[in-house]
Amino acid sequence: DAGVTQSPTHLIKTRGQQVTLRCSPKSGHDTVSWYQQALGQGPQFIFQYYEEEERQRGNFPDRFSGHQFPNYSSELNVNALLLGDSALYLCASSFGTSATDTQYFGPGTRLTVL
Amino acid sequence: GQQLNQSPQSMFIQEGEDVSMNCTSSSIFNTWLWYKQDPGEGPVLLIALYKAGELTSNGRLTAQFGITRKDSFLNISASIPSDVGIYFCAASGGSNYKLTFGKGTLLTVNP
Numbered sequence: 400d401a402g403v404t405q406s407p408t409h410l411i412k413t414r415g416q417q418v419t420l421r422c423s424p425k426s427g428h429d430t431v432s433w434y435q436q437a438l439g440q441g442p443q444f445i446f447q448y449y450e451e452e453e454r455q456r457g458n459f460p461d462r463f464s465g466h467q468f469p470n471y472s473s474e475l476n477v478n479a480l481l482l483g484d485s486a487l488y489l490c491a492s493s494f495g496t497s498a499t500d501t502q503y504f505g506p507g508t509r510l511t512v513l
Numbered sequence: 514g515q516q517l518n519q520s521p522q523s524m525f526i527q528e529g530e531d532v533s534m535n536c537t538s539s540s541i542f543n544t545w546l547w548y549k550q551d552p553g554e555g556p557v558l559l560i561a562l563y564k565a566g567e568l569t570s571n572g573r574l575t576a577q578f579g580i581t582r583k584d585s586f587l588n589i590s591a592s593i594p595s596d597v598g599i600y601f602c603a604a605s606g607g608s609n610y611k612l613t614f615g616k617g618t619l620l621t622v623n624p
Contacts, residue, residue: 403555432611441517441601441614442556455610489555491612501546502612504555 401426403492403505411511412480420475420508424492430454431473432502433465434489442489448473477510485512519602519615526592527623534618535586536602542613543606545578545585550599550617559600560587582606592622 404423412418424431430449434442444457448467467473471492477484487509491502519536526532536545544563548556560571562578562585569576575588585604589596602615 405555434612441519441603441616442612444611444613447610457611487553501544501558501561503558504548506555507553509553 403490403503405488405490405505405508407508408506409509409511411513413513414480414482416480416512417476417478418480418510420477420488420490420510422473422475422490422492422505424471424473424490425503428492428494428503429471430493430495430500431467431471432491432493433473433475434491434504435459436487436489436507438486445475480512482512485510517602517604517613517615519618521618522616523619523621525621525623528592528594530592532589532592532596532620533586534600534602535584536604536615537584538604538613539583541582541606542604543582544604545576546603546612547574547576547585547587548601548603550601556601589620592620594622594624596620597622 406421432447433445436442445459446456447454451467462478464476487507489507490505493500493502517536517538546561547559550556560576565582566580567578573590599617601617603612
């Protein structure tokens with residue numbers, strides 16, 4: 400049973416560029432959430448996708464956008480990259496429509512912005 | 514906004530000792546979770562708690578969902594070197610689908 404997978408593992412970009420990160424949820428899961436984790440901090444919620452729609456969004460600017468596909472996989476897009484966007488980006492998947500559904504995390508994508 | 518106050522920030526213990534860490538909040542939550550994260554990896558779920566007052570064990574780990582729904586603690590008994598890592602509490606509640614995380618507790622175990 401495959402867990403949550405993310406690609407790529409590492410990514411280096413320069414300021415102003417755009418980036419796309421990908422996530423495949425755990426088998427049987429239909430909900431994908433994205434988190435940003437800065438060094439030495441806990442993960443911060445970016446947004447959650449369910450039934451191909453953004454269900455909830457955290458305090459992140461519109462430069463951060465996402466998409467969920469019919470097979471439940473998801474993409475996170477970040478435009479006009481800033482140095483402060485350097486972080487570990489985590490994808491979490493869950494099943495169900497309840498806010499208490501347990502979220503399982505992938506290994507993350509380490510983004511470095513130069 | 515909602516935030517979780519996790520303590521201690523770091524712990525240095527000897528192998529075989531017991532460990533306790535906790536999280537508090539001024540907000541009520543319906544679910545409390547404890548994750549462990551190794552460097553460069555994603556958080557791994559250790560224990561999930563869904564009911565106020567619930568006490569749950571997973572091997573040497575025991576966690577409790579506070580009766581006020583505003584706190585939780587995690588105990589690790591008889592620590593071993595592979596317990597080293599960062600432990601995070603997280604919580605969610607009501608119509609809020611996001612997980613709110615604490616800042617983590619860095620655990621170091623000396624053999």
